[in-house]
Amino acid sequence: MLIVHHLDHSRSSRIIWMLEELHLPYEIVHYPREKTLLAPPALKRIHPLGKAPVLEDDGQVIAESGAILEYLQETYDADDHLRPASGPARQQCRFWLHYAEGSLMPPLLIALVLSRLGKAPVPWLLRPVGRALGAGVQRGWLNGQLATHAAFINDHLARHAYFAADSFSIADIQMSYPIVALLARTNHDELVHVRNWWLRMQQRPAYQQAVKQGGPFDVPGTS
Numbered sequence: 001m002l003i004v005h006h007l008d009h010s011r012s013s014r015i016i017w018m019l020e021e022l023h024l025p026y027e028i029v030h031y032p033r034e035k036t037l038l039a040p041p042a043l044k045r046i047h048p049l050g051k052a053p054v055l056e057d058d059g060q061v062i063a064e065s066g067a068i069l070e071y072l073q074e075t076y077d078a079d080d081h082l083r084p085a086s087g088p089a090r091q092q093c094r095f096w097l098h099y100a101e102g103s104l105m106p107p108l109l110i111a112l113v114l115s116r117l118g119k120a121p122v123p124w125l126l127r128p129v130g131r132a133l134g135a136g137v138q139r140g141w142l143n144g145q146l147a148t149h150a151a152f153i154n155d156h157l158a159r160h161a162y163f164a165a166d167s168f169s170i171a172d173i174q175m176s177y178p179i180v181a182l183l184a185r186t187n188h189d190e191l192v193h194v195r196n197w198w199l200r201m202q203q204r205p206a207y208q209q210a211v212k213q214g215g216p217f218d219v220p221g222t223s
């Protein structure tokens with residue numbers, strides 16, 4: 001039996017979406033976020049890192065969204081419906097699968113941390129200092145980084161219907177969470193192609209079923 005350990009409002013929604021695309025039976029174990037937005041300690045009993053998602057398949061415990069998506073694709077998608085079988089599109093798929101967590105999520109996570117500096121558990125006298133530091137980092141570094149990523153992704157989607165070129169793949173699923181965060185944290189008026197891609201993704205029956213099962217695809221601190 002496939003079991004998804006799912007932290008509400010988190011990256012693990014992507015795994016539920018993947019399972020729905022594959023029409024596989026599965027169970028969800030739900031974990032609410034703590035007030036700090038961290039995962040509850042119970043997740044550490046499933047995997048030492050205590051992060052979501054974690055997938056269990058017949059006793060095998062697998063962490064890391066990208067590794068889980070690849071595992072599911074290799075194990076349950078024999079006809080390669082969800083990953084280009086070869087050629088440049090296959091390489092594109094691999095690129096976006098890694099880029100999502102390796103390059104795009106880090107600045108988005110920093111944006112989340114900075115947005116919470118005013119709520120940090122430090123003496124209230126220090127909080128304005130924290131906020132001022134955060135605003136400086138945002139202006140001097142973060143905004144530029146996010147703008148570069150946003151333009152790069154928008155340009156790719158202006159030329160391709162999907163992340164791995166012409167067909168839907170695990171790269172689209174993997175990119176969904178950082179895209180939701182990017183749209184929530186940047187002024188996205190100009191990101192027409194990113195917004196159109198996301199609207200199309202949300203029309204997929206498997207995506208809609210995943211939302212019914214696991215809750216909305218949103219990022220903490222923005223809903």
Ligand SMILES: N[C@@H](CCC(=O)N[C@@H](CS)C(=O)NCC(=O)O)C(=O)O
Pocket residue numbers: 007009010011012037038039040050051052053063064065066101
């Ligand atoms: N790169 C990992 C990141 C895992 C991760 O940080 N998950 C977040 C959910 S969005 C989490 O569990 N956060 C709660 C915590 O850090 O306690 C992946 O893609 O699986």
